[in-house]
Amino acid sequence: MLKSSQIDPNNYLIKQLPKATAFLNKKLEVIYASDQWIEDFEFSNGKVIGKKIGELLTHLSKDLQKDFKDCLKGNNGSGIKECYNVKDNPKKWNEWTNIPWYDEKENIIGVIVQTESITQKINNIPNIERLQLLIEEKSSNSSIGSWQYDAELNSLWWCEMSKQIHEVPKDFAPKIETFIDFFKEGHSKNTISMAFFEASEKGISWKEELQIVTEKGNEKWIITTGKPIYKNDKCIGLVGTFQDINEQVITNKKTEENELLLRTLIDSLPMNVFVKDLDSRKILVNKSELNFLGLKHESEALGKTDFDFLNKKNAQIGREEDIMVMENGIPMLKKETTNIKKDGTTTSFLTSKIPIKGANGKITGLVGLSLDISDLKKKEEELKNLINVTSLQNKKLVNFAHIVSHNLRSHTANFSMLLEFLVSEKDEEEKQNLINMLVEASDHLLETLNNLNEVVVINTNVNLKKQNICLNKKIKSVEKNLSVFLKNKNVNIINNIGDNVKIKAIPAYLDSILTNFFTNSVMYKSPDRDPIIKLSSSSENGYTILSISDNGLGIDLKKYGDKLFGMYKTFHNNPDAKGIGLFLAKNQIEAMNGKITTSSEVGKGTTFNIHFNENN
């Protein structure tokens, strides 16, 4: 039977089996074999049947040999994984499933062998190991631990990292109660309880940032996730992760705190702080700067430039400063700047701009600090004005002191001299002459004192208030008072002033001023022509200007300009000139915060421009 096996129908049947199968007799000689088996082991066809398995496969393992023996004894084989080299091929792996071969009478007549190529499976094993290692590595590096919950068994499993995170020993056996108990009382515990419930009952996954208290009592921030697992639409458990983010959270909190501190600091600084990028766009502004810009929220200023807030010329200057600072890397320190906003409000700043360098040393923008010094400037201006006023007053005082000393001294010197003569004079006639001169000197002294007194009154009388006066009305009243004098001298007054022109002046001073200038014009009239006085008015820089032009002698201002309004200064051979009229007029004009300018041409005439201050 065995010999005719080649034509045995059994053989033909077995030959076609889809799996690699072989029938070995008790001597472990191949009786039947499927083509698949022959192919798997790459045996040459025809040289297999009748050959001993040990001849076909030279390095049969002891396990396999033992397995064959077990089968021959009537035991089922135990599934052997066997490796062997096929020709030049790398290792090939097969799993052997051997069972006893019985005949019809249940006698063991050999072994039925079935093999399955598991080369690919075996080769995959290291991959899985590698993957596992990788996961472990990853979990320890990223501090992510995993957990599983089996609902049926009500058992919880933590990976090693999970145990590390909770600071429990390696042999710690977590339970579902402890899982929740580790979370900090309050928000964390409530949140996880709810999440756990929602996941198991409603199938909702979670990802929460919560605090746990570890076995050692340390508080820690973790991210925990959970996800239900389903089998046949039934939740059979949960899987999830723990991630230790304590350092991150603490760092973040610290950073947040630092940022808050910095923000509070720059917002509380009594100066404008701003950060600009290379295009001079604002990327940070503090509260003072916001207030200056008239904005409420930083977002309204971010990304904008000075051109959005300041007038164009002003913004251009700022941009040029920015470019200088950012191109040269040299800070601009404490520069006095004036910022004019689009609505015209002007603010003076002491501004510094400091370049900001990035990590690579390249300039990325600038930080600006501007101190509002408008108040300071205003005070400085006030101080300057005060100094001007004071020095002017002082100058006047010194001037006045000289006038007093000079004019009084000249008279007293005369007294002294005349008295010296008188004492030693014998001649009665000469004595009388000297006495006459003394009387004359006394009269002069009295007059001088009166004049000086008048000046003192003008400069010290602060009680006289300026009033709104219709200029023409006053001119007409002065003309009337001087009518006889003017008529006698054939004076023609041409008045071009409108009736609506009003000035602010002290009435008595205005009377005196007009009288003095009118008589002055007549006194210094040209001998060749009758006097003409032209009056006109204009307005300029807060002053109403009264111009009085005459066609008189004129005066060489180059020679006499600085003395024109001096006391007792006369410039023509005029016996009536006392050199007091213009001096007094000037004092009165200045006492009303006005000023006077003069133009003159010798032989043609003089124009006085009297500036009346429109303010009180």
Place this chain on the structure above:
Amino acid sequence: MKIINSIFIIDDDPITVFGIRKMLDRTVEFNTISTYGNGKLALDGILKVLKNGKAIPEVIFLDINMPIMDGWQFLEEFIVLPIEEKVRINIVTSSIDPADYENWGHYNDKSHHLITFNTKPIKCSEIAAITKPAE
């Protein structure tokens, strides 16, 4: 004492002119005294003297504060005149302004003439000393 040929008094105050004249009459021998009411008149007088080839004054009493041309303006013009002789110029002023004193120093340095600074009143006892012609 040598007789002084010509003396100028330049002052707009008639009492001062009278006083100086009177003191000179008493103490000094001279030929002529000319008086001028301001610097301009005096300058015109001197120019006339120069033009006519007559003797220029040896002593001038000069007031500072005068109309039209004051003492300083007179000096400014006088010191540049072609006068070789050393003229004595006595500034006589009631001013005690330091600026006037400085001005005097300025002209004194600039000129070859003898310029003195005197404050009013001039005493009889002093007049002879300041009327000695410059040497």
